[in-house]
Every structure is written in structure tokens, then in C-alpha cells.
Amino acid sequence: MTCPDAPVLIEICDLHARVDDQPILNGVNLSIRAGEIHALMGRNGSGKSTLSKVLAGHPAYTVTKGSVSYCGQDLLTLQPDQRSRLGVFLGFQYPVEIPGVSNLEFLRVSTNARRIEQGKEELDTFAFEDFVRARLNLVQMDPVFLDRSVNEGFSGGEKKRNEILQMALLEPLVAILDETDSGLDIDALRIVSAGVNQLTNAENAILLITHYQRLLDLIKPDYVHVMAAGRIVRSGDKALALELERNGYEWVDRELDTLEMT
Amino acid sequence: MNSQSQIEQFVSQPYKYGFVTDIETEKIPKGLEEEVVQLISSKKNEPEFLLDFRLKAYRHWLKIKEPNWAELSHPPIDYQDIVYYAAPKQKAKKDSLDEVDPKLLETFDKLGIPLSEQKRLSNVAVDAVFDSVSIATTYKEKLAEHGVVFCSISEAVKEYPELIKLYLGSVVPINDNYFAALNSAVFSDGSFVFIPRGVECPMELSSYFRINSGDTGQFERTLIIAEEGSSVSYLEGCTAPMFDTNTLHAAVVELVALDDASIKYSTVQNWYAGNEDGVGGIYNFVTKRGQCRGARSKISWSQVETGSAITWKYPSCILQGEDSVGEFYSVALTNNYQQADTGTKMIHIGPRTRSTIVSKGISAGHSSNSYRGLVQMGPKAFDAKNYSQCDSMLIGDQAAANTYPYMRSQQPDASIEHEASTCRISEDQLFYLQSRGIDFEEAISMIVSGFCRDVFSQLPMEFAAEADKLLALKLEGSVG
Numbered sequence: 181m182t183c184p185d186a187p188v189l190i191e192i193c194d195l196h197a198r199v200d201d202q203p204i205l206n207g208v209n210l211s212i213r214a215g216e217i218h219a220l221m222g223r224n225g226s227g228k229s230t231l232s233k234v235l236a237g238h239p240a241y242t243v244t245k246g247s248v249s250y251c252g253q254d255l256l257t258l259q260p261d262q263r264s265r266l267g268v269f270l271g272f273q274y275p276v277e278i279p280g281v282s283n284l285e286f287l288r289v290s291t292n293a294r295r296i297e298q299g300k301e302e303l304d305t306f307a308f309e310d311f312v313r314a315r316l317n318l319v320q321m322d323p324v325f326l327d328r329s330v331n332e333g334f335s336g337g338e339k340k341r342n343e344i345l346q347m348a349l350l351e352p353l354v355a356i357l358d359e360t361d362s363g364l365d366i367d368a369l370r371i372v373s374a375g376v377n378q379l380t381n382a383e384n385a386i387l388l389i390t391h392y393q394r395l396l397d398l399i400k401p402d403y404v405h406v407m408a409a410g411r412i413v414r415s416g417d418k419a420l421a422l423e424l425e426r427n428g429y430e431w432v433d434r435e436l437d438t439l440e441m442t
Numbered sequence: 443m444n445s446q447s448q449i450e451q452f453v454s455q456p457y458k459y460g461f462v463t464d465i466e467t468e469k470i471p472k473g474l475e476e477e478v479v480q481l482i483s484s485k486k487n488e489p490e491f492l493l494d495f496r497l498k499a500y501r502h503w504l505k506i507k508e509p510n511w512a513e514l515s516h517p518p519i520d521y522q523d524i525v526y527y528a529a530p531k532q533k534a535k536k537d538s539l540d541e542v543d544p545k546l547l548e549t550f551d552k553l554g555i556p557l558s559e560q561k562r563l564s565n566v567a568v569d570a571v572f573d574s575v576s577i578a579t580t581y582k583e584k585l586a587e588h589g590v591v592f593c594s595i596s597e598a599v600k601e602y603p604e605l606i607k608l609y610l611g612s613v614v615p616i617n618d619n620y621f622a623a624l625n626s627a628v629f630s631d632g633s634f635v636f637i638p639r640g641v642e643c644p645m646e647l648s649s650y651f652r653i654n655s656g657d658t659g660q661f662e663r664t665l666i667i668a669e670e671g672s673s674v675s676y677l678e679g680c681t682a683p684m685f686d687t688n689t690l691h692a693a694v695v696e697l698v699a700l701d702d703a704s705i706k707y708s709t710v711q712n713w714y715a716g717n718e719d720g721v722g723g724i725y726n727f728v729t730k731r732g733q734c735r736g737a738r739s740k741i742s743w744s745q746v747e748t749g750s751a752i753t754w755k756y757p758s759c760i761l762q763g764e765d766s767v768g769e770f771y772s773v774a775l776t777n778n779y780q781q782a783d784t785g786t787k788m789i790h791i792g793p794r795t796r797s798t799i800v801s802k803g804i805s806a807g808h809s810s811n812s813y814r815g816l817v818q819m820g821p822k823a824f825d826a827k828n829y830s831q832c833d834s835m836l837i838g839d840q841a842a843a844n845t846y847p848y849m850r851s852q853q854p855d856a857s858i859e860h861e862a863s864t865c866r867i868s869e870d871q872l873f874y875l876q877s878r879g880i881d882f883e884e885a886i887s888m889i890v891s892g893f894c895r896d897v898f899s900q901l902p903m904e905f906a907a908e909a910d911k912l913l914a915l916k917l918e919g920s921v922g
Contacts, residue, residue, distance in 0.1 A: 236873075236877045237876075237877070238873050239869065239873065240869065259876065259881075259882070260873060260876040260877045261876040261877070261878075261879050261880055261881045261882070261885075263877070264876070264877055264878055264879035265879040270877050272874065275874070276868075276870050276871050276873075276874040278871055278874070278875070278888070278889060278892055279892055279893065280891070280892030280893055280894070280895035280896070281888050281889065281891075281892035281895075286875075286878070286880075286888070289880055289884070289888075290875075290878035290879050290880055293878075293879030293880060293881075294879050297879075329892065330892075346878065350878070350879070
């Protein structure tokens with residue numbers, strides 16, 4: 181659903197980042213407009229997950245160069261919680277378990293933090309129960325998971341559904357979904373994808389990080405980018421993903437060699 | 443941004459109850475000898491039997507040594523440098539709150555324990571103890587309608603000497619240990635609760651202990667008796683001003699539950715902990731023990747220990763009656779140079795007795811936090827069962843956590859189960875919550891209170907929220 185006049189939500193320019201002393205991002209450029217779905221592909225270790233964590237503000241990564249502008253603001257100066265409240269969402273590849281913290285209460289505190297920022301009314305315990313129950317269907321999640329501790333004892337699939345439920349509650353402008361398809365069987369994959377599809381609209385955008393074409397059959401990207409050695413080395417449309425599916429990543433190495441030479 | 447050091451900063455917070463009330467106090471001179479014990483007894487117009495009790499305790503105390511087995515270190519306590527009795531000067535005995543010095547009422551107001559009729563908590567009766575004396579007890583009349591006695595122990599000595607004679611020292615004998623002997627010799631005040639047969643106490647009972655004088659030891663004594671088929675829930679809270687000297691607090695609490703009776707005893711301990719360099723703070727040496735004397739009786743201890751420079755306490759249950767139940771739920775938070783050696787003893791004597799221990803220790807700064815617990819199965823404890831779970835959370839890399847479980851069984855049918863774990867607040871947990879819009883401070887509070895949930899869920903409703911807030915407060919501070 182691309183529209184050349186839609187506002188740019190996030191603009192990444194020449195982004196470099198390292199963890200400890202190891203450079204991982206080496207000049208990422210990417211611009212995402214409202215209404216767009218971007219897929220980010222690439223081998224393990226190419227920097228996809230790092231990019232998602234840097235955008236969300238993980239403290240272990242240090243940005244050494246470049247900029248990220250989000251709705252006109254300098255994203256990199258904001259704390260992770262501020263970014264979330266402003267509408268940046270990271271769907272985790274491995275959602276963390278937090279023992280003893282009620283999932284329902286966590287979802288409520290999180291949702292209200294975003295709502296206050298948006299100037300919306302805070303939801304009390306009862307209003308929130310209604311609010312969350314209305315969204316459980318989206319990911320076909322059993323309400324019993326609301327009464328458990330955050331992600332504790334959830335299966336891989338349940339954790340991912342809980343992530344998409346959070347996306348539904350927080351209504352982000354930019355959702356970065358880091359390998360949301362990993363560890364899902366085909367039924368769960370369909371459910372989660374259908375949930376994501378229902379949440380897309382002309383105002384928001386999605387950056388989908390994945391290894392597999394099968395996810396892109398279910399969530400149709402407008403753009404596909406290939407990452408290698410901490411950079412986006414090629415961008416295209418759906419056809420690029422199909423090409424990768426057929427030919428693997430070896431050509432990426434050749435492309436990279438050419439890049440190194442220039 | 444280094445989140446580990448942020449967490450460490452975050453757990454250091456100023457103490458909010460450190461003020462001193464400027465009030466005229468009657469004190470006896472420092473030091474302890476037989477005359478001092480006699481003086482305390484005569485000041486309180488005590489009957490002969492109690493003076494005997496005190497003197498016996500004192501003479502025993504002289505013969506024994508301070509225990510040194512705990513994971514604690516402190517300079518020697520000079521027992522001659524302590525004032526053993528201090529009381530705010532006021533007209534004789536207060537029959538109504540109007541006669542209580544307004545300064546005292548103000549103090550308790552400031553501590554969040556309003557005593558005056560308009561402001562007091564609607565469903566909690568409070569006994570307020572200031573230094574060595576009880577200054578007021580609320581809702582006495584209403585409780586009396588149900589036959590429940592809730593008053594200061596001094597008053598109980600006068601009004602119910604037979605009960606005192608029968609039960610005082612029956613659970614914690616005067617020669618039980620060094621600090622219990624000292625307390626038995628010089629105890630000044632504390633609370634007394636009597637729930638008659640078949641009565642379910644109509645409201646929560648609560649005692650609030652306030653140390654005000656810097657050089658005065660506090661030696662309170664609490665006795666709770668629940669007759670056949672009765673039940674009661676009791677909570678104690680405590681705070682003290684900030685002094686750069688150490689103040690000794692050595693309390694004794696005795697609980698007696700007869701057939702089918704149940705006592706729930708909760709503590710929120712927030713004595714002054716000393717400053718960030720470990721100067722000052724309360725030395726808290728406490729003996730708490732409950733006896734499930736009757737069949738099917740139940741005693742449940744819950745404690746949230748956040749204060750004191752040193753905490754030495756092991757609220758215990760003697761499970762004598764058949765099918766009786768003992769429980770211990772504990773959260774102990776230490777920071778800076780605080781030291782806590784705390785836990786419980788579950789002594790299974792009767793058949794089919796059961797006990798549960800859940801202990802959560804959180805240590806930050808340079809503090810040391812030890813769990814020490816004994817589970818003992820006697821020869822007649824057929825089919826007795828114990829389950830223990832001890833979890834520690836470390837914040838920073840200078841804090842220590844220890845677990846010392848002791849298990850003794852003379853009954854092959856009995857079962858003892860013990861689980862232990864140690865964890866840290868991980869950067870990934872914090873980041874996960876933050877990336878959902880929850881700020882740093884709230885994220886830490888959430889993780890810590892999640893860690894403590896099994897214990898908080900045992901506290902009376904009103905106090906569970908209170909404890910959660912207290913912990914958040916302890917964990918609050920300047921975030922970098």
C-alpha cells in the first residue's frame with residue numbers, strides 16, 4: 181500500500197553501531213513511509229537483529245555514526261521507554277520471561293504509558309480487561325495467558341502471540357517484527373500473520389525481519405531489502421525475496437566483494 | 443548507559459522516617475544491673491511474680507554469652523551504654539486520645555498511622571508504642587464487644603495477670619537465648635492480644651513501634667493467645683529516626699494457638715538502616731516464636747524486612763498439635779552495608795504436621811543477606827511434611843547472598859523438600875519492559891515485586907499494597 185506522498189515515519193542515515201568493540205552496523209540507509217511494509221532479509225549475523233535493537237534503544241549497542249529520524253525527532257537521543265510511548269514497537273525474537281509479574285498488569289501499565297503520551301484516557305483495571313479481551317481474538321489467544329506471569333511457561337508460539345497482542349494494544353506507528361515467524365508451526369504462523377495484517381493501515385508501517393519466504397506469502401511486503409555485513413546491499417520488491425529463495429545468498433557475497441572494491 | 447550501575451544507584455534512597463520528635467522524656471540512667479530491673483518493674487507497678495520473672499531472666503543473662511554463629515559482624519555492644527527505660531512525659535494514664543500529647547499524635551500522623559477518631563483506619567485497630575511505652579490503642583471498646591482483648595502488655599499485666607502468668611515465657615522461655623533473656627529482664631511495653639474461644643477477630647490488629655531516643659534500647663514484648671477455634675490477623679510496623687549511633691532493639695514475640703485456632707502475624711520492618719557508609723542504624727535482635735499447641739491449629743508468619751543495620755530474627759513455629767500447620771513467608775531487602783541473617787525454624791512434633799517456607803532475599807550495595815532455616819522432624823512426626831523455597835536476587839557485584847538450610851529428621855515417614863535459587867535482574871528483562879513504554883524505575887520495581895509476589899500475596903490486603911510501595915520506595919532514587 182505504497183503512496184509516494186505519505187509522510188516518512190522513519191529515516192535511517194548511514195547508521196553505524198557496535199557492541200563491545202565489535203562493529204556490527206556499517207552504514208545502514210533506509211527510509212520508511214506510512215502505509216508501507218518492508219521486509220529485511222539476510223544471513224545470520226548480517227546485522228538485522230542488531231538494527232532492530234538499535235532502533236528500540238537496547239543499552240548494549242553503541243551508535244558510532246549516522247542518524248535516525250522518527251517523525252521528525254532524533255530517535256537516538258530517546259530512552260527505550262520514550263521510544264515506545266511515541267509509537268516505536270519492537271516485536272522480540274525471544275520475548276523475555278518475567279516471573280511473578282502478571283501479564284495482564286504488565287499489558288495494562290504498558291498500554292497506559294502509550295495512551296497517556298497520546299493524550300488518551302488511562303484505562304482502569306476493569307476498562308482494560310474489556311479492552312484487552314476485545315483484542316485477544318486477533319491472535320486467537322486464550323485468556324488464561326493474561327493471568328500468568330509475563331511469558332513465563334509460554335510456548336514459543338504463545339510468546340509470539342503475546343508480542344502481537346502487545347502490538348495491537350500499543351497501536352505503534354512503526355512496528356519492527358524481529359523473526360516473528362521463527363519457532364512457529366504453520367497454523368500459528370497463519371494466525372500471527374493474519375493478526376499483523378489486520379493491524380496494518382495507511383498511518384503505520386512495518387519492518388519485517390525474516391529468513392523465509394513463507395512469511396512473505398502471508399504478509400505481503402512492498403519492499404524487500406537484503407542485509408550483509410551490516411549494510412543494506414540490495415533493495416527491491418517481492419521478486420527479490422523469491423530470487424533469494426531460489427538462489428540463496430551466495431550472490432550476495434559476490435555483490436559484497438564488488439562493493440568492497442569500489 | 444550502564445544499566446547495572448543504574449540499578450545500584452536506584453536502590454539507594456533517602457530514609458523518609460528519620461525525623462526526631464522533640465518531646466520531654468523521662469529516662470533512667472544508662473546501664474544495666476539488678477537495681478535497674480527492679481526500677482523498671484516498680485515504675486510499672488508490677489506484681490511480684492513479674493519482678494521474679496525479670497530477675498531470673500537477668501541472672502541467667504549474666505551467665506551467658508552473646509551468640510556469634512550468625513553471618514553478621516559488628517563492634518561489640520556495650521550493654522552498660524544503653525538506657526533501658528524511656529517514656530514521653532505525660533499525665534499519668536491516657537483513658538482517651540484527648541489526653542495524649544498532641545506531639546505524639548502528630549508523630550504517628552506523620553508516619554502514616556493516624557490515631558485520632560476522624561482519621562484512623564476504618565478496619566484496623568492500632569496499638570501505638572513510642573520508645574518504652576504504649577501511648578494509645580484504638581477500637582478497644584469495639585473489640586471488647588466480641589470479647590477480644592487488645593491492649594498494651596503493661597495494661598494486661600494489671601488487668602489479666604492470670605493470663606500473663608500462664609502464658610508469658612511459655613513459648614520463649616527466659617533462658618532461650620541471650621537476647622530473649624535480656625528482653626525478659628528489661629522489657630518495657632508491647633502488645634497483648636487475647637481472642638476467646640470460637641471468636642473470629644472482627645478486624646485486623648496492628649502494633650506500630652517507634653523508637654525516638656537515640657541512646658535507648660527498645661525491648662518490646664508481644665503476646666498473642668488464640669483460644670480454641672478462634673482466629674486473628676495481626677500486623678506490626680516499625681520505624682526510627684536517623685542517628686549516627688547504633689540503637690539496640692531486642693524484642694520477644696510469643697504466639698499460642700489452641701485447637702483449631704489460627705494466627706496470622708505479619709511484619710513490615712523499616713527501622714533506620716544506617717547511612718550509605720554503614721554508620722548508624724538499628725541492631726535488630728528479635729526472637730519470635732509461635733506454638734501450635736492445639737490440634738489443627740495454624741500459625742503463619744509473613745515478614746517484609748527492609749530496615750535495620752543488622753537483622754537477626756527467625757520467626758518459628760513449634761508444631762505440637764496433630765495436623766497443625768506452620769508457615770513462613772519472608773522478603774528481606776538489604777542495601778549499602780546492611781546485614782540480615784534471617785529465616786525460620788519449623789519444629790515438627792505432632793503427627794501429620796505441615797510447614798511451608800518461602801524466603802526471598804534481595805541484596806544490593808555491599809550488603810549481606812543470609813537465609814538460615816531449620817526444619818526438624820521429631821520421632822512422633824508421622825507423615826509430617828515440609829516444603830521450603832529460598833530465592834535470592836543480587837543487585838550489583840558487591841552484595842552477598844547465603845542460604846543455610848538445616849534439616850534434621852528422626853522420623854523416616856516425614857518428608858522435607860528444599861529448593862533454592864539465585865538470580866539477577868537481567869539487562870534483557872529491563873529492556874523488555876522499557877521497550878514497552880515502562881520507565882526504568884517502574885521496570886525495576888515491577889521485576890522486584892514480581893520476585894516477591896509469592897510472599898506479598900500472603901500479606902493482608904491493605905498491607906500488601908503498602909509493602910509493595912515500601913519496596914518501591916526503598917528501590918527509588920536518583921536515576922543517572
